[in-house]
Amino acid sequence: MTGPSEVELAGQVIELVRRLGGPATQAEAVVTRADLALTRFANSSIHQNVAESTVGVRLRLHVDGRTAAGSGSVITTEGLHALVERTLAAARLCPPDPGWPGLAAPAPTPVAPPVDETTAYADPDQRADRVRAFVAAAGGLSTAGYCRTAHRSSAYANSAGHTSYGRSAEAAMDGIARRDGADGVARRCADRLADVDGAELGAHAAAKAQAAADPVELPPGRYEVVFEPAAVADLLQNLAWYGFNGKRYAERQSFAEPGAAQFDETVTLVDDPLGASGLPFDAEGTGRRALTLVEAGTTRAVAHDRRTAVEAGVESTGHAIAGGATWGPMARNVRLSGAAAGPASAVGRSTTGTAAGAVVDPDTAALVAGVRRGLLVTDLWYTRVLDPKSLVVTGLTRNGVWLIEDGTVVRAVRDLRFTESYPRALGPGAVLGLGAQPVRQPDRVDGAWWAAPPVRLASWHFTGGASG
Template identity: 60%
Template structure:
């Protein structure tokens, strides 16, 4: 038994003694350790590490539910947690939506755990920062390299008892030249998969290619979205569209069994290896197909939303899911099949890029090598574009209408005009207002890249995996001048 599972089991037994045999209780004990190396002005300025063990108790007593948590895990701290939660339950209103506890259910096998990432120190992260800065070739750089480790145990009064652990690494950096920013970011289960030199070269090439941007009028443009931009689509689709609570309350666009997306779109949540193998209610996690060949197949559920929808939990409970809804946090958009014998990269290009505008050749011109504004997987998608935009990143996105998932936001870290398949000019940042499901609707997806990139969420350890996308239309509503 792991230390966390033992801790959870102790709280369950204490709850039985203090609240009585009729009480229903579930306990998650989780240890998380995160270390972050930050750099700015091309130098490391901060190295921080935090490790916390948290115990969360949810109690259903006499038809009422309450929850509490503590980071004080000695005998007095645990007893205080149980007593406070019992008192809160007795003062809470009746909980008619209580879905009951997860019965004993075995976990699925998870991918291998990388001990080296969990134990990584500041030297390993600093090495990747140094490689990033050097590869930027003198441009001003900033960003971070992060490693994280989690282990947890779950127990409830119905007999469910499970444990697991996960490790994660991520790097996100920008390079800047004369006000133009280029970005590169990656995530993964192993720190050794993060190549600081590759990411630094990509970010620098984008910054160099972003000089002297032109302004374009608002309107609908054909676009190629790089994986960094596609990650925002997945984030909002997960939070507002495939959210089981929103679905049960008819606030989601999702219609199960309907062809809501282009037939080239398949989206799955793949949590195993990226997070603990069970959720906050002890439900085992598994791959969940949300969209298959354009057909919406499922939404994410905890036990409460599943009971309301007449189905079963998909393993997406969190401490906040009864309030905010259960959210799939590890979405993957499936890439297009690579042509037989193809490497997935154009000849002479490095991973993540092509023409460098500082080389003296026209942007996107033939015969160039090196890294540049176009991710390797996006170059083939641009070939069929008569006139449109290449977009690196979407930023500061906010939902205007949840039901149709109309989102407004800004481009960031590089936009380029593409004419006859070639990048011809950098473009100033643009504001957009666009329904994400509509942009991915039947007939709207003109192409999907053949390679995916794992990307970190901007605010947490969430991971998205995405290829580039070629879309028929994207609604830009303003430019840098307003």
């Protein structure tokens, strides 16, 4: 690496603010060096390999009771000078900010897990090896998807004397196999590229595509369901962003009631950013740590940044994000775990029938075995919140739905539209079983992930076919 380090650049920005804005200006700077690489494939061939290495600076100022933020990627003396000047100018035009929480005081940075250097500096051939294995394991079916790696090193500094530094690395693969218009999907996110098994994912996607042929149409209504980890990930994301968000909670737009038993007693939700390779501090320099959102069914906490924490009379939980004044603090690394519920969760049981072995892994099969009549759902997509307070969401199934009868996956079903309250669906008595093995699912945003086992739910409201 040539030129100044991220720590040195952050310090330079703060010093420029002191010179140009005066000692009364409060300032914080985050400098992030990102190395992102993506290998895409379609029609069972790699068609694009892209990589970018960037350095970005994000600056936030509070002066004369007003707050403004700016960002830039021109890392020269002139570029940094221009960034500070335009952010100071913006602050003069902003309305007063009475909710300004002040800057984070100097504090030790939490120790994060070590970064896998092979993943951080992975080359195209290493990603192509995973794609090759995925395609080969699909057995001639048409495949498409991506394999990506990401490496970030980031430094934080503010005018109160607080500094932090950290690194993170991530690998992910997301691919489909297609047969006669039916798609099977497999996804995985990991700290190490070595833990992403392209052959395993390709075989799983192909088996699901094969089993999805000739789907039947079912009438709308409430069905018992088994959700695979990809579908559960959508539940976790919406619960985190809309429910366990300190800004929405303060505005009374969240279902969350800390201290209340709002979920089934089998459910424990923990935001665990350092349970994987992640940056050890948030956008305000606050140290990140595990935060229990739900413990054995009881809501325990919501995520806070410095602004929402001051309003609530508590400390920041380390969940500030860029743009948090608008969006609020967000948990982005949520893990679902808990005691398995009921005989259907007994590990080792499996389904029978022609489709079952192809569709489910043993963890999911243990849940399917207890269902008299219901649906197995691979994925949810195009989900949109209809009512934030009760978190009623509408969306579609995707990448495979199957009918379950007497503990057996019997045949494929056409995609369905649903309208459901996520907290209600996971409420007391509603979770009939949890798988034993959480599986990390990648998010569209690098650095975010959702870890969940398959889940068996007593009721899910399907309102029609995919067309309406």
